[in-house]
Amino acid sequence: MLRLRTLLAVFVGAGLALPAVAPATLDPIPTLDPGDATPSCPDKPCYALGRTTGYQAKVGTNRGLYTVQKDGTLVSWSVKLSKPTDKQIDFFDKSLGGESQAAIAVLRMGNKLHARLVAQGEVQKLTPYFGQTVEFALQKPIPVKKGYVIGLTVPTWAPALAAGLGNDTSWRASRKKGTCDDSQTQTAQAVNQVGQYYCLYRTARIVYSARIISTP
Template identity: 45%
Template sequence: MRNRLFGPVAASIAALMILPALAGAKTIEMGDIPSTVKPTCPRVKKKCNAVTRTTVYPSSVGTNHSPMVVPRNGRLVAWTVKLGTPISTDRKWFDKNAGGVSQAKITILQRVKGGGARVVKQGESAKLQAYFGKTAQFALLKSIYVKKGQIIALTVPTWAPVLAYGFDNTMAWRASRAKGQCGVSDYLTPHEQLAVKSFSTYYCSYKTSRLTYSVTLIPAL
């Protein structure tokens, strides 16, 4: 069962404004996460796996090679994250070494001719720690108009336990890191795209794991 948890009071008010519109609208849940998929944190092999200081999007989920590519023009109204449950030791370590408390926001990317992607829009950031171990949905304070072909990414300026492991090579995702900066030693170096018009090659690709976020799209009529 999904827990529909909204952040601050402002976000709750936004949710109340959005819900009546959703009642009569057809929605698409892009990247919907099955109940069987669970973030790999707490620890597996003495590690708590988390996305750190980067912008990410899934490039392959089984036979779907464009799971976060907008299928038609419309408006994003909410985003959802399925979060792991890091133990206190891991939370303190990430808070200290990955730039602060766990948080994330939605980022809209436009592919660039020749490779890479540029930020065209972003949502507001949400702190995640209060929702560890749950599936939390955040209503956007203002819906975001998106165009067919754009990519809906997740920007993590600090860290977020939104990675599930244990899959084959048909599960893959990309991060806003450059060539030569894809290794473990680069994970704590800031590569996140925080500004509109910022560009990244998205060179780094990671397989056998899945990002656990999704977004709610209302297609244009």
């Protein structure tokens, strides 16, 4: 009996010596609630993202809100959409290449405002969800690494832009110097393509988010 107790004590001691394993967590990006950030349409002017890949650079004093904090797997994303009028929808459809669409994008940042689009979710049609916040589960979850940035690719247009915010709130688009006022030229990135994010747009916020399951 004494020997059995001794062995049990050894096993328990060995168990206590094992390293602790952190559990997987479901992490929202960003952690900051959008608050009163409401996309502008049908107000006039009606703002929308057009034919680009973009990411939110800053919200107030907060930077890096869309930067992945831990290795994990991107499993879903959501976007808050305004409800443009039929006339506004027709204008954007004709001006920006067709029906409203978007996809979640994963960026690896480089030097001098360059970034590589390392992965992208399935392109989703947004028109049926105008006036709502909609969440899309990815058919193929995307592995992500700490330091990656989560953005939004818009091959046509998306009414997901809140305007008239503070001058300390801004987002960047995959457009080169001298093209910041051109929303009709296609600048949405393709997977593995490197883009330059020169154009910074102040007083506006892209109202999107994502969910990541961290790697234990």
